[in-house]
Amino acid sequence: MMKYYEKYDRYGIWAAIEKSSNDFIGWFHSYPATENKFAVELGIIADDEIALGYRLYPDKWGKGYATEGSQKLVSKGFKEWGIQKVASWTLADNQRSIRVLEKVGLKFEKEFFFTENQLPNLTQSERKAVKYALKQKDYLSSN
Template sequence: MKVFLETPRLFLRNFTEEDASNLYELDSDPDVLRFVNLGVIKGGTAIGIDYETIKNKTLPTWLCYYEEYENYGIWAAVEKTSGEFIGWFHFRPASENLFYFNLGFYDASDIELGYRLKKAKWHQGYATEGALALIHKGFANRETQQVVSMALADRIASIRVMEKVCLKFVAKYFHPEITQEVVKYALNRNEFHTNTSLSC
């Protein structure tokens, strides 16, 4: 297990090819997908990615991050006490998110923060814990100038996580493909260094 980052309760480790089943299980939960995958919502139902796509396309793409970037990527979140895979976090160039980048919601210099966790692990502070650790590590890297994140405007829990790690509201956008609003939050390097404790 190659650990990128450790928090009090989590290991954020590199993904491996053996994680296909973990990702498939995560993306097979309709409650998890209800607030994500904006481009694959059909008939009001979130549609997960099939196992073969995860194994042959998603994972290989994510594994390439480790070769291309030293400080950016997508990592599996493992609960220390149980050793269980509970989801993932990403901290990557925002241009890698073509959906939002091509719509003009992100700038090329932005670094995108995001996560996806199993429903059983919601409301336990894991999202905040992982996100906060990535922000601190991210701004220790001089290349990181601004961290950004997006969420559906009615996803109160996700917005609260962004606020807890001191990201500030930037803008609200309407996306006609899903007839829902999304919000953008951000934290730049200067704001981080004037509030290094990140106690909001």
């Protein structure tokens, strides 16, 4: 994780802290998509894309935290950091994450499958995934 801070001045992984309890509830990330080994292997990303993602404790799901944190990173990326395109991917069965991506403004771009080597404990149908993305110009024209 520290390599992002050493290599880039604006990308990395941020702790998610719940304001009401001051508890660590997970994290958010924003980094060049070319840093994601799986995405590179699958050829699903372009050089100018920034990967957006998060992981939250299950007991914090459904409270709007994923949407709120993702919205902040997308806004900051487009308005302050000059990012041209944000991309994110998730398993096709993960309807909650897909809904978060849609709420943040990302649009469906493609379907793909993770390989058995990448996700060895899942069946082929469970490895089906989707990629969503948003360009800066589209974000700025709608906000």
